[in-house]
Every structure is written in C-alpha cells, then in structure tokens.
Amino acid sequence: NAGVTQTPKFRILKIGQSMTLQCTQDMNHNYMYWYRQDPGMGLKLIYYSVGAGITDKGEVPNGYNVSRSTTEDFPLRLELAAPSQTSVYFCASSYVGSSNEQFFGPGTRLTVL
Amino acid sequence: DAKTTQPPSMDCAEGRAANLPCNHSTISGNEYVYWYRQIHSQGPQYIIHGLKNNETNEMASLIITEDRKSSTLILPHATLRDTAVYYCIVRANSGGSNYKLTFGKGTLLTVNP
Numbered sequence: 001n002a003g004v005t006q007t008p009k010f011r012i013l014k015i016g017q018s019m020t021l022q023c024t025q026d027m028n029h030n031y032m033y034w035y036r037q038d039p040g041m042g043l044k045l046i047y048y049s050v051g052a053g054i055t056d057k058g059e060v061p062n063g064y065n066v067s068r069s070t071t072e073d074f075p076l077r078l079e080l081a082a083p084s085q086t087s088v089y090f091c092a093s094s095y096v097g098s099s100n101e102q103f104f105g106p107g108t109r110l111t112v113l
Numbered sequence: 114d115a116k117t118t119q120p121p122s123m124d125c126a127e128g129r130a131a132n133l134p135c136n137h138s139t140i141s142g143n144e145y146v147y148w149y150r151q152i153h154s155q156g157p158q159y160i161i162h163g164l165k166n167n168e169t170n171e172m173a174s175l176i177i178t179e180d181r182k183s184s185t186l187i188l189p190h191a192t193l194r195d196t197a198v199y200y201c202i203v204r205a206n207s208g209g210s211n212y213k214l215t216f217g218k219g220t221l222l223t224v225n226p
Contacts, residue, residue: 004156035216042200042216043157058213090156102149102214104156 004105023091135201
C-alpha cells in the first residue's frame with residue numbers, strides 16, 4: 001500500500017492564482033481530512049469528509065474548497081491565492097474502527113508571493 | 114475537546130528513556146488521550162492512545178493517571194530518530210467529533226548522542 005499520497009510536493013503561486021492540491025489514499029478509508037501547518041505551529045483542520053459526496057468545514061475553511069467524488073481522492077482547491085495561504089498542507093485519512101488512527105501524507109509546501 | 118498542556122521542549126540522552134508529560138485536567142469521561150509525533154518536515158505519525166488504562170505497543174507506553182487529568186508518554190530506549198515534535202491530543206472516539214484532531218504546539222524532544 002502506498003498509503004496517503006499528495007502532489008505536488010512544492011509549489012510557488014502568485015497572488016490571485018488558483019491551484020488544486022491532490023490527495024489520494026489506497027486504504028479504503030472513509031474519513032479524509034485537510035490540515036494546514038504554519039511555521040512553528042500545530043496543524044489546523046481546513047475541511048474533512050466522512051465519505052464520498054460528503055464534506056464539511058473545519059477550523060479554517062475560508063479561501064478553500066473541496067470535493068469528494070470517490071473514496072480514494074480528496075482534492076483541495078485554492079481559488080484566489082493569498083500570502084496568508086503560504087503554509088504546509090497535509091492530507092490524512094482514517095477508518096472508523098478500534099483506534100481511529102489518522103494516516104498522514106508527506107505534505108505539500110505552498111508559497112504565495 | 115479538552116485542552117492539553119505540554120512543555121515546549123525536552124532533551125534526552127540516546128539509549129535512555131524519554132518521559133513526555135501532558136496535562137489534560139478538563140478531560141471528559143468519553144475522551145481518549147492520543148499521542149502523535151512529527152519528525153521534521155514529515156506528516157504526523159500516530160504513536161498510541163488510551164482511555165484510562167495504561168497502554169503499550171511496539172513504539173511506546175502510555176501512562177494515564179487514575180484521575181485522568183494527566184498522562185506520560187514513555188519511549189523506553191530513545192534513539193536519534195526519535196527526535197521530533199510530540200503532540201498530546203484529547204478527543205472523543207465516537208460520534209460526530211470522531212474526525213477531529215486538535216493539535217497544539219507539542220513538545221520538541223531532542224535526543225542527544
């Protein structure tokens with residue numbers, strides 16, 4: 001199993017540009033999540049999904065959109081990039097079961113200039 | 114979810130036990146204590162979790178006080194690869210809040226040779 005994969009690893013955007021961060025998991029997990037991590041801080045939840053077709057906002061959803069058309073994929077869309085969105089973005093997935101452990105991807109480092 | 118308090122940093126000698134404390138005095142009866150760690154620039158990694166009994170797995174041991182207001186993560190024989198930020202997180206393990214991991218700043222554990 002590859003686990004949780006994210007692309008791209010790095011990206012530089014100009015203010016006002018748009019992009020999609022890709023996230024795929026091959027563990028058949030029903031829950032998926034997007035977090036952002038600013039320098040020196042803990043992770044903050046942006047959006048999450050409890051299954052295909054169902055998404056909901058986390059702590060910091062402004063400026064982002066998500067969709068979940070399949071169990072495996074959970075892309076995060078930035079429509080009008082702003083410097084405040086410079087961060088490292090982590091995707092995670094979990095299966096509601098005994099430990100509810102979340103598995104994290106390697107992250108996407110995004111810089112908005 | 115209950116809030117947690119951790120020391121910002123700790124040092125440990127290689128080969129010795131690392132004991133990482135966490136206070137969670139407002140923990141509710143249905144909330145579990147989870148520990149994750151984040152090695153530099155990587156996604157967080159699940160370590161262990163528990164409700165009220167002490168737990169042990171191949172990575173670590175978790176000691177929860179009888180009143181459940183604090184806990185200690187023990188890495189029995191720390192290695193240089195255990196240098197990371199360790200997060201103590203309290204959350205319910207069922208129902209609508211299942212999804213949520215609230216990360217604080219954690220404890221930076223530095224294992225010295």
